[in-house]
Amino acid sequence: xxxxxxxxxxxxxxxxxxxxxxxxxxxxxxxxxxxxxxxxxxxxxxxxxxxxxxxxxxxxxxxxxxxxxxxxxxxxxxxxxxxxxxxxxxxxxxxxxxxxxxxxxxxxxxxxxxxxxxxxxxxxxxxxxxxxxxxxxxxxxxxxxxxxxxxxxxxxxxxxxxxxxxxxxxxxxxxxxxxxxxxxxxxxxxxxxxxxxxxxxxxxxxxxxxxxxxxxxxxxxxxxxxxxxxxxxxxxxxxxxxxxxxxxxxxxxxxxxxxxxxxxxxxxxxxxxxxxxxxxxxxxxxxxxxxxxxxxxxxxxxxxxxxxxxxxxxxxxxxxxxxxxxxxxx
Numbered sequence: 001x002x003x004x005x006x007x008x009x010x011x012x013x014x015x016x017x018x019x020x021x022x023x024x025x026x027x028x029x030x031x032x033x034x035x036x037x038x039x040x041x042x043x044x045x046x047x048x049x050x051x052x053x054x055x056x057x058x059x060x061x062x063x064x065x066x067x068x069x070x071x072x073x074x075x076x077x078x079x080x081x082x083x084x085x086x087x088x089x090x091x092x093x094x095x096x097x098x099x100x101x102x103x104x105x106x107x108x109x110x111x112x113x114x115x116x117x118x119x120x121x122x123x124x125x126x127x128x129x130x131x132x133x134x135x136x137x138x139x140x141x142x143x144x145x146x147x148x149x150x151x152x153x154x155x156x157x158x159x160x161x162x163x164x165x166x167x168x169x170x171x172x173x174x175x176x177x178x179x180x181x182x183x184x185x186x187x188x189x190x191x192x193x194x195x196x197x198x199x200x201x202x203x204x205x206x207x208x209x210x211x212x213x214x215x216x217x218x219x220x221x222x223x224x225x226x227x228x229x230x231x232x233x234x235x236x237x238x239x240x241x242x243x244x245x246x247x248x249x250x251x252x253x254x255x256x257x258x259x260x261x262x263x264x265x266x267x268x269x270x271x272x273x274x275x276x277x278x279x280x281x282x283x284x285x286x287x288x289x290x291x292x293x294x295x296x297x298x299x300x301x302x303x304x305x306x307x308x309x310x311x312x313x314x315x316x317x318x319x320x321x322x323x324x325x326x327x328x329x330x
Contacts, residue, residue: 004097007288008104010259019050019262022288022295030068032060033294040272051274055266055284055298061088061242069093069292078130079241088241090132093292098244101289102136103143105258109248110178110202113143117170118153119163121181121189122206126157132241133206137180164193171198180204180237183221190228197230204235204248207313218253218313238313242297244289247311254310262286263311265304280304280314 003025006018026033027044033056037044040054047053060066063086067073074095079088092098106113118141125131137155144153152170156163163179170177177198181189183205195201203225222234233251247255247263257263264284267273275281283301290297302314 004094004291007097007260007291008100010288012259015259015262016050019053019286019288019295020047022291023047023053025291026068026294026296030066030294032056032064032066033068033296036060050262050286051264053286053296054272055264055296056294057271057298058088058240058242058300061090062086065089065091066293067091067093068294075135076130077132077135077241078128080124080128080131089130090241090244090293092244097289097291098132098135099139101245101258101260102139105246105248106140108258109250109256113140115176116144116153117175117177118144119166119177119179120155121157121163121179121185122155123157123185124182126155132244133239136239136246160189160192163189164195167195167198167201171195171201174200176200176202178202178204180206182206183208186225187221190224194228195230201229201231202235203229203231204237206237206239222251222253240299242290242293242299243285243287245287249310253312254306254308255313256310260288263303263305265311266298268302268317271298277305277307282317283311283313 010018024044027037036056037054042054071093073091073093075092077090077092120137120141122134122137125134141153152166177200179201186203186205205221205225225234226232235251236249236253236255237246238255239246245258245261247257247261249255264286265275265279265281266284267275268281271282280302283299283303285297285299286295287297288295300317302316303311304314305311
């Protein structure tokens with residue numbers, strides 16, 4: 001079985017072997033990662049444990065083309081960013097890896113998209129080019145529309161009246177429905193509308209106010225959304241431009257990863273040191289679907305891993321540049 005196919009056939013028993021194989025592949029083929037390892041004084045051949053793999057600071061996606069394969073990319077995803085800031089860019093060399101990743105992860109946590117009506121409230125993502133989230137939702141909606149009963153799937157942008165009418169219609173049909181939305185847009189919707197007695201509804205927030213509303217802690221956001229949609233739990237999606245995999249939370253902000261994605265927590269004062277369960281630190285992500293860029297990313301998010309193996313996102317670093325970026329500055 002070729003390497004890309006093996007990523008999505010993983011079990012816990014063979015994760016380490018494949019992870020180390022991909023590390024060696026990227027250490028040889030990704031110039032930036034290879035240079036980063038060299039500046040750290042790390043000899044890839046001597047790395048024999050997953051916990052010994054260095055994680056590349058995510059900031060490098062703003063300044064470098066991070067690829068582990070020659071040729072032209074299938075697509076370039078870019079982050080939203082704010083005015084005056086540099087966008088991250090992910091040069092995706094094999095789009096089928098992303099499609100396999102998001103399809104298999106959705107099926108793992110929610111079942112076949114064909115079973116759902118999928119409604120999207122993602123205005124800030126739709127209003128720009130290069131959003132990996134919109135690419136994913138486009139394809140999930142397309143799959144959901146393969147069923148005649150799911151013809152209501154689609155985007156609503158700012159048409160909250162139409163969204164409310166659609167939700168009421170689906171409630172009458174007792175149709176399994178997923179409403180995925182950027183946090184501020186869901187809150188905007190709830191200022192005018194509320195939904196009652198629709199247990200087949202799942203509301204999933206993708207995080208972020210995008211400068212549209214005052215920042216709020218997750219517990220406060222979920223309390224408001226739970227009350228407005230008459231739901232006990234609000235779901236969440238954790239993903240980013242620089243990754244090709246997503247984690248999902250079924251409530252309480254506790255995220256689970258698909259088998260080809262793992263979370264490690266690093267010491268905030270020593271970015272090369274990992275810390276144990278229950279301790280707060282920087283979130284490092286292993287995303288094996290990032291085969292042709294870099295699978296080992298040190299994010300700007302703070303979090304901790306729970307005893308269940310799930311992880312929680314607690315906030316972001318105060319500073320804009322993660323320690324380690326200056327390793328490539330001469």
